Amino acid sequence: MINLYSIRPKGFNVGNDVIYIALKGFVEEAFVEKPINIISLPATNKYESHKKAGFTKSTIYEINQFGDGVILGGGNLYENGEIDIDPIAMKALDKPLLICSVSRGKIYNKAGNLVDRTDVISDAALKLLNDKAALSLSRDQATVDHISSLGCNNILGTCPTLFLNEFIPQKLSIAPKYQTDCLISIRTPNLMSVPPVKQYELRETLLETIDYLKEKGFSNIKILCHDHRDIGFADSFKGVDYLYTDDAYKFLDLLRSTRLNLTFRLHSFIPCLSMGIPTIKVSYDQRALSLVDAIGLDEWNVNYMKDNVVGEIKQRIDNLSDLEQIKSKLAGTKWKEIKDVFKTNFSAFADMI
Numbered sequence: 001m002i003n004l005y006s007i008r009p010k011g012f013n014v015g016n017d018v019i020y021i022a023l024k025g026f027v028e029e030a031f032v033e034k035p036i037n038i039i040s041l042p043a044t045n046k047y048e049s050h051k052k053a054g055f056t057k058s059t060i061y062e063i064n065q066f067g068d069g070v071i072l073g074g075g076n077l078y079e080n081g082e083i084d085i086d087p088i089a090m091k092a093l094d095k096p097l098l099i100c101s102v103s104r105g106k107i108y109n110k111a112g113n114l115v116d117r118t119d120v121i122s123d124a125a126l127k128l129l130n131d132k133a134a135l136s137l138s139r140d141q142a143t144v145d146h147i148s149s150l151g152c153n154n155i156l157g158t159c160p161t162l163f164l165n166e167f168i169p170q171k172l173s174i175a176p177k178y179q180t181d182c183l184i185s186i187r188t189p190n191l192m193s194v195p196p197v198k199q200y201e202l203r204e205t206l207l208e209t210i211d212y213l214k215e216k217g218f219s220n221i222k223i224l225c226h227d228h229r230d231i232g233f234a235d236s237f238k239g240v241d242y243l244y245t246d247d248a249y250k251f252l253d254l255l256r257s258t259r260l261n262l263t264f265r266l267h268s269f270i271p272c273l274s275m276g277i278p279t280i281k282v283s284y285d286q287r288a289l290s291l292v293d294a295i296g297l298d299e300w301n302v303n304y305m306k307d308n309v310v311g312e313i314k315q316r317i318d319n320l321s322d323l324e325q326i327k328s329k330l331a332g333t334k335w336k337e338i339k340d341v342f343k344t345n346f347s348a349f350a351d352m353i
Contacts, residue, residue, distance in 0.1 A: 001036070004031075004070070005067045006070075007042075008023075008042070009042070009082055010047060011082075014226050014227070018161055018248050018267050021168065022159075023073065025167030027071070029343070030343075030346035039067070044081065045084060055084065055129075056086045056089060057089045060086070063093065068353045071098045071100055072098070072099045072100070073102045073137075074102060075102065075103075076287065079104060079119060079287075082121075083121060085129070091132075097129075097133045098135045098136075099135070103138070103142075103291070104121075104146055105143070105289075112305060117193065126146075127150045130153070133154075136155070137341065137342075138155070138157060141294050156341070161271050162270055162295060162335060162339075164271050164275065165274040174254065178253070180257065181259045182220075182222075183221075183263075186225065186233060186265075187264045188230045188234075193284070209262065222241050223240055224243050224254060224261075225242055225243065226251075226268070228244060230244075231244060255268055255271055258277065260280070260320070264281075264283075266288055280316045284304035289301065295330070296326075299326070300326060
């Protein structure tokens with residue numbers, strides 16, 4: 001029996017569990033002929049009541065004793081202080097490490113320029129992790145470029161959720177009462193890393209967008225919360241209900257039961273691409289902009305900081321068929337190449353073990 005440790009985000013955001021479903025799918029494909037146990041641990045203990053998390057003395061001791069390999073990712077683990085790392089213990093790790101779909105992106109300052117986050121993990125920690133990794137698949141080009149600037153080997157992997165539809169049940173298991181014409185996946189403004197003026201603009205942007213959606217026949221509109229911290233903002237929209245679940249499969253069924261997903265969140269946007277649900281992405285930081293560009297959809301993206309947001313959203317609502325045309329071009333080219341990268345590197349990881 002092979003024991004694989006998975007160090008991953010386990011915070012409030014249900015999107016983290018969606019990533020894990022897809023990542024686990026690629027792992028199981030790579031080890032299809034070998035029985036495996038996947039032992040999942042949080043990357044940080046800041047959301048947990050226990051202290052076993054990340055690359056600390058106790059976890060690395062356990063991995064060295066009982067594990068055959070370890071995977072870090074996916075998610076925004078290079079940001080928000082999301083990985084606990086003990087440098088001395090990290091050097092003692094003696095099992096193969098695969099880093100998959102982890103990002104480090106900049107944010108917009110008051111002047112509208114991209115700058116480093118204040119809570120990003122240190123370059124020394126990034127270098128320690130990537131030097132230790134047998135294989136490192138960064139999530140977007142901005143992350144690839146930064147890791148490479150530290151003298152570390154890494155390649156562009158993007159996000160496994162682009163192929164999520166291959167790893168989930170195809171039959172819906174949700175009541176008809178949850179069907180919608182449009183789901184708006186929000187991020188509560190005070191958790192958006194944008195200048196305050198742009199945070200305050202979000203409410204008016206959404207109200208204007210909701211009015212336009214109703215004009216276009218999207219009558220059953222609901223707000224989708226990825227994180228319970230979004231509920232307060234969602235509840236402020238009178239006449240528009242909100243939905244919340246921390247169950248990844250119910251979350252995906254909510255997406256599959258809508259006609260349109262308008263989203264500020266990567267991890268409703270990319271699953272919708274995979275599951276064939278019309279979707280419009282509004283991005284407000286480098287990690288989202290860079291990932292959407294990496295999967296070939298920059299022309300469909302809306303830049304919250306730079307664009308006429310409502311105007312661009314309306315244009316996409318009026319031309320949803322354009323998305324299918326773009327996707328059909330990507331499916332046999334860029335997306336096939338991305339999938340091959342995942343398969344090749346997960347297979348190589350399995351061979352190491």
